[in-house]
Amino acid sequence: MGSTGSEPGAVHLAPTVERSVKVLVVGAYGVGKTTLIGAVSEIPVLSTEETVTTASVGVDPRRGEKSTTTVAMDFGRVTVGGSTALYLFGTPGQKRFWDLWVGLADGAVGALVVVDTRRLEDGFEVLDQLEEHTHLPVAVVVNEFPGAPRHELEAVRTALDLPPGTPVVSGDLRGRRQAVEALKALVAHAVRRAGGSVAA
Amino acid sequence: MPTDPPLGTPTDTYRDHPVRSYVLTGGRAHPTRNTLRPETLLCAVDDGRELPVAAGRHERALLETCRGTLSLAELAAYLRLPTSLVAVLASDLVDAGYLAIRSHAARDTPGLDLLEEVLDGLHRF
Ligand SMILES: Nc1nc2c(ncn2[C@@H]2O[C@H](COP(=O)(O)OP(=O)(O)OP(=O)(O)O)[C@@H](O)[C@H]2O)c(=O)[nH]1
Numbered sequence: 368m369g370s371t372g373s374e375p376g377a378v379h380l381a382p383t384v385e386r387s388v389k390v391l392v393v394g395a396y397g398v399g400k401t402t403l404i405g406a407v408s409e410i411p412v413l414s415t416e417e418t419v420t421t422a423s424v425g426v427d428p429r430r431g432e433k434s435t436t437t438v439a440m441d442f443g444r445v446t447v448g449g450s451t452a453l454y455l456f457g458t459p460g461q462k463r464f465w466d467l468w469v470g471l472a473d474g475a476v477g478a479l480v481v482v483d484t485r486r487l488e489d490g491f492e493v494l495d496q497l498e499e500h501t502h503l504p505v506a507v508v509v510n511e512f513p514g515a516p517r518h519e520l521e522a523v524r525t526a527l528d529l530p531p532g533t534p535v536v537s538g539d540l541r542g543r544r545q546a547v548e549a550l551k552a553l554v555a556h557a558v559r560r561a562g563g564s565v566a567a
Numbered sequence: 568m569p570t571d572p573p574l575g576t577p578t579d580t581y582r583d584h585p586v587r588s589y590v591l592t593g594g595r596a597h598p599t600r601n602t603l604r605p606e607t608l609l610c611a612v613d614d615g616r617e618l619p620v621a622a623g624r625h626e627r628a629l630l631e632t633c634r635g636t637l638s639l640a641e642l643a644a645y646l647r648l649p650t651s652l653v654a655v656l657a658s659d660l661v662d663a664g665y666l667a668i669r670s671h672a673a674r675d676t677p678g679l680d681l682l683e684e685v686l687d688g689l690h691r692f
Pocket residue numbers: 394395396397398399400401402403457459510511512513538539540541
């Protein structure tokens with residue numbers, strides 16, 4: 368629609384907020400990324416259309432060109448400790464969008480990788496990419512969809528071949544408590560990796 | 568044979584950017600280019616100074632929306648423009664003194680102090 372008038376409804380941060388951090392929320396299609404972001408965000412989930420350059424996807428191979436395509440990225444925000452805004456950027460897990468979240472990874476606290484136990488192999492792929500292209504601390508969030516098989520978290524850890532110390536949490540991501548627990552697990556992991564200690 | 572668009576024209580809808588940029592910055596350098604991230608916090612400078620008449624509608628809408636602190640990503644969402652484009656608009660507005668960067672300069676990786684503070688804040692939910 369291209370509206371550029373003064374937009375109503377902007378929810379500004381408190382004047383005390385003077386810095387920001389971000390967490391990536393990555394995972395396969397429909398795995399619950401937006402649900403998790405919405406559960407913890409203090410503002411309604413927002414969305415932007417980002418332009419990504421994709422090599423030879425749906426492009427005439429004879430011309431060998433890169434094409435640009437737009438992808439929706441959604442995100443939320445939560446103010447922590449009065450002076451810090453924490454942003455959660457949800458990015459699609461499909462291969463052709465990896466450029467987008469690799470670009471977003473700069474300066475991030477870490478990545479929450481959301482997985483569905485019915486499609487664990489999708490999570491494997493995302494974890495591989497994170498490991499290959501970033502140095503981000505990672506925590507795995509098992510979305511307990513109704514009817515999905517319940518695995519012991521240790522079994523998920525083994526199946527995904529996670530590096531030791533990688534937190535694995537699970538729950539119904541529609542609840543704020545579970546979403547906050549996932550964030551805490553990730554940030555605690557990041558603190559440990561940065562050389563700090565975390566009270567049990 | 569298509570050629571690469573010049574720098575600062577991330578989308579076709581913004582071909583006229585260099586002109587607007589000149590209006591704002593009077594041809595000065597662009598020190599803020601490439602320093603803004605989606606999570607960078609911005610706030611309009613409230614000193615009563617009006618934008619030049621020739622400034623674009625996107626710049627006006629941006630300043631209007633940013634009367635309180637917002638991240639670059641939020642601005643992009645509210646303005647319904649790609650973040651890459653809003654980064655260009657915002658950096659020109661910063662360099663011309665209409666918009667201020669609220670968050671400390673982004674570091675490569677958040678330091679231990681900041682991480683501990685965030686964890687502390689999460690524990691208080
Ligand atoms: N019952 C249940 N449903 C869930 C849960 N998490 C997500 N859903 C539902 O699953 C669907 C997909 O969730 P989304 O949060 O949109 O997933 P997404 O990863 O953002 O999806 P894409 O952005 O399309 O890749 C939605 O209809 C949600 O309501 C959960 O924990 N329990």
